[in-house]
Amino acid sequence: MSDDCTYCGSDVHAHDPVFVDEERGGERTTVGQFCNYACLARYIEESELETGACCQLDLS
Ligand SMILES: [Zn+2]
Numbered sequence: 001m002s003d004d005c006t007y008c009g010s011d012v013h014a015h016d017p018v019f020v021d022e023e024r025g026g027e028r029t030t031v032g033q034f035c036n037y038a039c040l041a042r043y044i045e046e047s048e049l050e051t052g053a054c055c056q057l058d059l060s
Helices: 037-047
Strands: 018-024 027-034
Touching (some): 018 037
Antiparallel strands (some): 018 027
16 A cells, blocks of 8 residues: 555655544455545545444544
């Protein structure tokens, strides 16, 4: 996997990276990586991941 921000394409390690995992088939899989929470928030808004959300995002 590259180190590019899922939202803006910058190198996430140049900032304060945030990773999003989902559990799929019993295994945690990284489904997104972001420069910071701002990029994560924008990505969620623009992809409407909140529609029908049911606590699947793990931001820890
Ligand atoms: Zn970014």
